[in-house]
Amino acid sequence: MxxxxxxxxxxxxxxxxxxxxxxxxxxxxxxxxxxxxxxxxxxxxxxxxxxxxxxxxxxxxxxxxxxxxxxxxxxxxxxxxxxxxxxxxxxxxxxxxxxxxxxxxxxxxxxxxxxxxxxxxxxxxxxxxxxxxxxxxxxxxxxxxxxxxxxGKEKQYSPIDLKVVVSWRRRMKIAEEVATALAYLHNAFPRPFVYRNMGFKNILLDEDGVAKLIDLSYCVSIPKGETFVKLTWAGRDYDYMDDNYLFNKVVSEKTDAFGFGIFMQKLLTGEERFDELCGWKNWRGKNKVPKWLSKSMGEGRMDEIIDPNMLKKMDEVSEEERCLMEVFLNLSERCIGLRGEVPNMVQVAKELKRSRKTASSSSGETRI
CATH class of the missing domain: 3.30.200.20 (Phosphorylase Kinase; domain 1)
Incomplete structure (x- = not known):
């Protein structure tokens, strides 16, 4: 029975x-x-x-x-x-x-x-x-x-931990690869896909350190002949959301550019330092979010904003590295709309690749 x-x-x-x-x-x-x-x-x-x-x-x-x-x-x-x-x-x-x-x-x-x-x-x-x-x-x-x-392979993938990924060049490489993935979503198909789910939690590194973008369930496609789409709900990852997306629920390729710009700044400063510099802790969770103001992050104070975990591993920031970081920060501010026209992700990926090549050739390395 x-x-x-x-x-x-x-x-x-x-x-x-x-x-x-x-x-x-x-x-x-x-x-x-x-x-x-x-x-x-x-x-x-x-x-x-x-x-x-x-x-x-x-x-x-x-x-x-x-x-x-x-x-x-x-x-x-x-x-x-x-x-x-x-x-x-x-x-x-x-x-x-x-x-x-x-x-x-x-x-x-x-x-x-x-x-x-x-x-x-x-x-x-x-x-x-x-x-x-x-x-x-x-x-x-x-x-x-x-x-x-x-x-895959056992233990092949791991989440990004900025306490482990402390090399500046590795962070530049991750940024370039994520930008390349977003550019692919925007341009490889008849209708662009907007990822709108940027964040460290959605990026894995394989055993070779190659960045992989995961969780595509929030992607939305832009209708043919249009440059944006309006949704009924925005989301809750406020720090990666531009004002037009957060308040008007309008999604375009610039939505991903903004989120990626914030991602770049966190790679440079570390998440904790980013929160401090942007005053994020003071209004996290509130309904009204102020416009992003990160212009004060640069202005010759690079040593003050670099992620302490990264700074500990660098005996000193060379003039060349400082220049690359300034270029990196400048590009991030263009992505979030603080410096002229917002670039598309193809342009962003190309500029990051160019910066990495500059860093590699100057150090005599062929691979970062």
């Missing part, structure tokens, strides 16, 4: 998973058609059993371990706990994969806010071949929270 009940329970669970996967599959196809203009992208749909087998069933067991020990002993990349939870596994006993379990998504979000997993999967499949995005294999829609499957 117990055996019969156990098998019936398994059958019910499997039936529910299949029904859930079918419903979400329909949502995904609609999103794919809208995002990709009907073009197909190679993507594999995994069953729940395949995911459990690939992760040696730890995918489900991890939650119990984490609650009791605050450490996921079975997951090899348990430090990646933001924007969902991440697990390593092996596909067909050969290829290493990374499984991302998406958490905290509303099942029925407003269409222009965040379409959640369907949009993330659809756009990830479009950008998967670019070096600054993760290589998507497929997805599984049968679990309560959908999962995305990427190619």
């Amino acid at each position: 117990d055996w019969w009940k156990k098998n019936m329970s398994r059958a019910v669970v499997k039936k529910e998973r299949l029904a859930r996967g079918q419903r979400r599959g329909e949502m995904f196809l609609k999103e794919l058609i809208q995002c990709c203009d009907g073009k197909t992208n190679p993507i594999k749909f995994f069953s729940a059993d395949q995911i459990l087998k690939a992760t040696e069933r730890y995918f489900c067991k991890c939650n119990i371990l984490e609650r009791s020990q605050n450490v996921c002993e079975c997951s090899r990349i348990s430090e990646l706990v933001f924007q969902g939870k991440w697990y390593s596994g092996t596909l067909d006993s050969r290829r290493m994969i990374i499984v991302k379990k998406m958490l905290g998504r509303s099942p029925n979000p407003p269409r222009d806010i965040c379409s959640g997993p369907p949009k993330d999967i659809a756009i990830s499949s479009m950008v998967s071949g670019h070096k600054n995005f993760m290589k998507l294999v497929g997805c599984c829609l049968e679990f309560e929270y959908p999962v995305l499957v990427y190619y």
